[in-house]
Amino acid sequence: MAMKALDIYKNLPKTNCKKCGYPTCLAFAMKLAVGKAEIEACPDLDPETKTLLGGVTRPPVRLVQVGAGERSVAIGEEFVLFRHEKTFYHPPGIMVQVSDAWPEDKVRSAVEVVRDTVVHRVGQDLVLTGVAVKNESNRPDRFAETVALAGGGSSLPLVLIADDPASFEAALAISGHYRPLIHAATGDNWQALAALAKRYGCPLAVRASGPAELAALAGKCADAGAPDLVLDPAPRSLRDFIAAATEIRRAAVGRTEPALGYPLYLDAGSFGEIDTALAAGILKYAGIIVTPPLSPASREAALTLRQNIYTDPQKPIQVTPGIYPINEPGPSAPVLLTVNFSLTYFTLLSYLDASRIPCYLFVADTEGLSVLTAVAGGKLTETLVADSLKKFGVVDQVDHRRLVIPGYAAPLSGKIEDATGWKVLVGPRDAADLPGYLEKEWKA
Amino acid sequence: MPTATFLPDYRKVTVPEGATLLDAARAAGLSMNVVCGGQGKCGKCLVFIRDGTASFDREKYRRFFSEEEIARGACLACQATVVGDVQVEVPAGSLIQEQKILVEVPGMKEIPLSPAVRKYEVRLDPPSLEDTNPDLARLLEGIERQGGPPPNRVYAPLGVLCYLPQVLRRSGWHATATVALVPGGYRLSSVEEGNTTERLYGAAVDLGTTTIVAYIWSLTDGRTLATASNYNKQISCGEDILSRVNFSRKSGLSRLQQLATESINEALTTAADAAGIDREEIFEVMIAGNTVMTHLLLGIDPAYMIAEPYIPVVRRMLSTAAGRIGIAAHQNAGVYTFPAVSNFIGGDIIADILATGMAEREEATLMVDIGTNFEAVLGNSDWMLSCAGAAGPALEGGEVLFGMRANPGAIERVRIDPDTLAPSFSTINGVRPRGICGSGLIDLLAELFRACVIDRTGGINLEIDHPRVRKGRYHPEFVVAWEAETSIRKDLVITENDIKNLIMSKAAIHGACMTLLDAAGLAPGDISRICFSGAFGNYLNKESAVTVGLIPETPLERVENIGNGAITGANIALVNRRRRKELDELAQRITYIELNADPSFMDRYTSSCFLPHTDFTLFPHVQQMLEACRARQGVRSWQA
Amino acid sequence: MTESSDEGLAIREVRLGATRAEGGTREVSYVIGGERALPFSGKRPERLLVALEICDDPRFWPPVVRDYVGDLSNDPGEWARAAERTYGADLVRLNFTSTKQRGFDAFDAIAATTEEVLAATTRPLIVEGSNEPELDSEVFRRCGEGGEGERLLLGTAEADRYRSVAAAALAYGHAVIAQSPIDVNLAKQLNILLCETGVPQDRIVIDPYTGALGYGFEYSYSVMERIRLAALAGDADLAMPMISAPTDTLSVREVREAVPADQDAMAVAWEFYTAYSAFVAGASIVCVRHPRTVERLKKALEV
Structure with a gap:
C-alpha cells in the first residue's frame, strides 16, 4: 500500500525549504504519495528515511525496453490496476508476427505495413510497434535471415520467437545489439536463454502457466542475470489470460509478489479471435501483444483503443479553442x-x-x-x-x-x-x- | 571574576568587580526599571541581596525602602556594586515588564497585549560642554535606559531629526519617544514633548472587496475605542476582484490605490472621531485584505495574478510608512499588510486563520470563508492545507430570482410546516419580505428538502397537489410568500432553477472541504471544529447548512461562526507582535491545493451536487432525520 | 450455490422478459447480474447479452446500417425477426426514433409498433422511448401499455426526466434503463432518485452512457469499471447490472469517411472494439447497430 501524504510528511524535515521544487514539505509529500515526485529531490533526508519513503514509491512493475532507437518501446512501470486510480503509463507494444516459413515478399510487405502505417488522431501519430519473427522453419539460418529481413531490429523493435537456443544464437548474432525480446524461456530452456539475454543485454520473456510457476521462473532468470523480463502466462483461453493478467498485476501493484512485477506478454493469434484478443490485451495489462497481420479496420480500431485506454484520465483531452x-x-x-x-x-x-x-x-x-x-x-x-x-x-x-x-x-x-x-x-x-x-x- | 545570580529564575552572569548590579542584571538579560537612568534618583530598581555581598550605601538611599525591605537586604541595583559572588532577588516590580494585559479581541479569546510599538518617557540631562553627546544619541540612550532597544538598532528617519532639537529643548529635556519594532530593527517614529505615554493608538483594518471595517485600539491598555465601517470606494471601478484588476490594467492602478486609501481613511476618521483621538496618534495600522486588494492598496500591479500561472508579485508581509501610501495616521506609523499564500488565499484568510487559533491547536480545524468565492483551510499546529474556488453568487442572493443581500426585508430564517407546507419566516428588520438572503436560502433549501417538496437533486415534485407548488413561467417553483404578504406586489417564489444554482454553490464548497480532508487522509469525524468566517457564515443556520450538505456532517456543537475573521485577525496581529511575527512563517507552511489541477475535485463536486450528498454514509444524522420526516409523511422510504 | 469468500458482493439480478408462465408471451426470459467478481475473472461465466438495435424511423439511423439491412429498415417487425433469427442477437432494442421528428404526435403508432415487434420476436425486448422530454409521459405510457406483462427494459430515465418512465415501468411491470452522463456519482444519484420514486432496485439497469471509441470511450470505460468496483465493494445503490449502447459509434468520422469498400468493415471494427471493451468493463448488455457486429461479439464471448 502506498503511504498517505500526511504519513510521508511526518518523515520529511518540515522546513519548507523549497529545495525539492515544491512550495512546502506537505506539497512534496502529496506528490510523493501519488508517485509524481522522486524522494531524491529532498536533499535533507537521511538514507534510512529515504529508503523507507523510496521503497514505497518505486514502481511496482519494472520498466522494460524493447528495441533501440527512435521506435523502441518501453513497457511496464505501471502503478495501478484500474486506470481511474491514476493512469496507465506505457501503452503495450503491438508486434505484428511474421514467420520464417513465409516467402520473403510476404515478410517484407508485412514489415512495411508496420513501418509505414500511421494513424493521426487528436494530435498524436499512432503506429504499430514492431515485428515478431517466429521460427517455424526449425532452421537457425533461415530464422536469422528473416530477422535480417525484418530490419534486424535496427529500425523496428523485434520479438524473436523460437524454442531452441541455437536459433536464438543465430538471430541474436544479427539483432542482439538492438534489444529484441527473446520469447520464451521455459522450465526446459531457461538457463540457456537467460545466459543469452545476459550476454546481449536483451529483455527475456518467460513462459509458464500459472502465476506461481511464472514467479518461480522469473526469479531464476533474474538471478541468472536477466533482469528485464516479460511474463507470458501461457493462457489456454482469453478468459484465462484476463484472469491471470489481473491476478499478476494485482500481486505486482500490491507488492505481494515482487517476482511478478514485470510487464505481460500476450499472443493474440492463439485463440482464433484476433480482434478480441487484441482488445483484451490492451484493456487488461498486456505489455507486448503479438498479432498476425491486421486488416486496416482492425488496425485503426486497435490503435485507437490503445490510445484511449492509455490516455491520462486526470488530464482531459482538449480540443483547440x-x-x-x-x-x-x-x-x-x-x-x-x-x-x-x-x-x-x-x-x-x-x-x-x-x-x-x-x-x-x-x-x-x-x-x-x-x-x-x-x-x-x-x-x-x-x-x-x-x-x-x-x-x-x-x-x-x-x-x-x-x-x-x-x-x-x-x-x-x-x-x-x-x-x-x-x-x-x-x-x-x-x-x-x-x-x-x-x-x-x-x-x- | 565574581558571579552574580539573579532570582527567581537563577540567571547567572560573570561581571568584573566594581560593576553595578544594574550592569550585571542587564548582562543577564533583565530589563530593570530605571526611570532616572541609573542615577539613584527614582528608587525603582529595588533588589534584595540574598547571599554574598555587594557594596551599597544603604543609609544614603534609606528613603526608598521600608523597614521590612531593609530587613530583607534591599538595595538599588544602580548604586550597588559587585565585590564578590552574589545572589540577588529581583522583585517583579523592578523589572520593565510586558504589560500583562489580556485583550478581549471581539470574536476571539483573550490575547496578551504586546504591541510592536511603544512609547518611552525620557528625562534627559541637558547637554553641556562636558557632555557633548548629540541630541539623537542622548535620546536613544535615554530610551535604552527605559528598557528600550540599544541605540545602534534604532533607525531615526530624517523627518524626526528635523524637529528633534526643538522638541527636546522646548520640553526641558522631558519627552516621549515612540519606537516601533520593524523588520530588521526599530524605528523612532516620533518624539513628543512631555509625557504622552498614555496616548498610543493603533488601528486594525479589514480591507474587503466590498466593505472596509476599522477598529481603533488603545495600545497602552488594550481597549477597543471605536469601530467604523464603510463601502470600498473601488466598487465604482467594478464590483468584483476581476473587474478591478481589469480596470487597473487599463492604467487605473493609481486610481484604485487612491480609492483604497480614501476608503480606509474614511473608516479611520470616523472611528478616530468616535474615539475622540487624533488620527496623528495612530502609530500602527494592521491591514488584512485579499491578495488583489493588498496589491492595489500598495500600488503594486495585480495584472499577472488573473491569468495563468496566476502569480502575485509578493506574498510576504509588507510594511511601509503611512505617509508613503497616504493612510490617515501618523506619517511614520507602520502600515502592515498580511502575507498571502497565493493569489487566491490572501491576507484576509491568514487573518481568518489567526482568528480561529487553528494554527496553535493539535486537533484539526476546518475553516471556511464564504462569499462569491470561497476559501477553505484545514490544518493544525503541524500542517495546513488550503484551497479556493468559485461558489457562484447564489449564496449571496445572486442568480436567484428573489435573491438579495442581507438588507432589510430579506428573509433570513425560514421554517416550513411539513404537513401544511406553510412557511413561517423572519426578515431582517422585521419588515415585509422583498427577497431572500443567503441564510434564508439555505434554510429554505433544507426545509423544502425535509418537507419532501424537492427531490435529492433539488427537482420540485409537481405531483404535489398544493397551491404553493406550481409550474412557473420557466421553471417549477414554490411560493414562499403570497403577493399580499410581501412588499413587492408579487408572489415571492423560489424556482427549481434557483434551487439547482444553490446546490451547485453548496457542492463546490462541500467538494472543496472533502478535497482537503481526503488530501489529509481525514474523515469528517476527525475535525474538531468547523469555523465559518465572513458575513454569510454569521447568519447561517448550522443545522440547515449540514442538512443540505454545505459542509461535512459533524456534531453541531463543533460548528462555530467566527464572524468577520479578517478584522479579528487584524486586531490580534495589531495587539500582539508575536502573533504578527509568526504570520509569514504561517503563510509559508500553508500548502495550496489547486482544485482545478486535482482531478478528484470534479468527482467530489458531482457527488455533492445532491441533497445532502450522493453518499448518505457521510451524513448519517441527516439520513436518520429525513427517514423520520418521510415516514411521518407516509412517503416511501428510499432504503426499501 | 457456493461462492468462494474472496469474491466481492453480488451484482443485483434483474429479470428481463416474461414467459407465458411468468405472465408474458416470451419463449425465454433472461436474468442478468449476479456476478461477484470483475468481468471474465469470476468462477462462473457472466450472463452477457448482445442486443441489436432497430428503429421505427430509419431517417434517424446510420446510413451504413440502412444500406446493409436494406428494406428491413422500413419494417420494424421484420427487422426484429431478422435480428433474432438471422443475425443471432440475444434480444432487440427498439428505438422510437420517430419521436425525434418535429411535431410528433403519432402516439398510437408507438403502442402498435411495440406490439408488432413483440409479436415478431420470441425473446425479451428493450424499448427506447421518447427523445423529447415533453413527449415522455405519453410515449412511455404507450410503450408500457403496449408491452404490458412482458417485462420490457424501458428506456431511458435521466436525472431531470425520470418520473414518467418510472411511472410507466411501475404501472405496467417493466424494468428501467437509468442513463447518466459518464459519471459514477450521477449514476448513483439517478438510482437513488428512481428508488425514492418507488422503482425496486432489481428493476433498474444502469446505462452509464458510452462514448464512441476514439471519442471519449475511455471515460465510459473507466466509469463502468468504477461502478462495478463500487458494487462489488458493497454499494447497493450501484449494484445494478449495466447496459452499454455506444450509439454514436457508427457516426464517427472514421466510419463516415471510410472508403465505401471498407465502410462495413470499419463500422463493424469500430462497434466491435467499443462493445467488447464495454463487456470487459462490466456491461451485462451491449447494444450494437450493425448486424455483423452481433455475430462477432457472440463469438468473442466464447474465447
Missing part, C-alpha cells in the same frame, strides 16, 4: 458557447450534426475542463468569454450579438452580458436538449 462552423452556418446562425473538454465538444458535435441546425460552436479554453467543473473552479469566466469572443473574431462572422451559454454556466449569465455586451441566452444543461432548445428559443 476557437469558433467552429457546424452545418454551414450563415451570419444569423446561433453562437453556442462551450468548453474545450473533448468529450463535451464531441457530444455537442454529434447532436448538432444530427440536428442539421446551422450554428457556430464557440469553444473557450477552459484547459480541458467540463462546463460543470470549469464554472465551479473559476476557469470559465466572463473575462475568458469576452477575451475569446475578441480573439476568435466572432463579431465578424455573425450579424447579431446573442450568445447561447450552457445551462451549467447559468450563474455567469449576467456577468457575461456585462463583460461582452452580448445578450446571453441560457441553454439546456444537456447536449441532447440543445437542438430542441434552438428550434424553440432561437429566432434569428
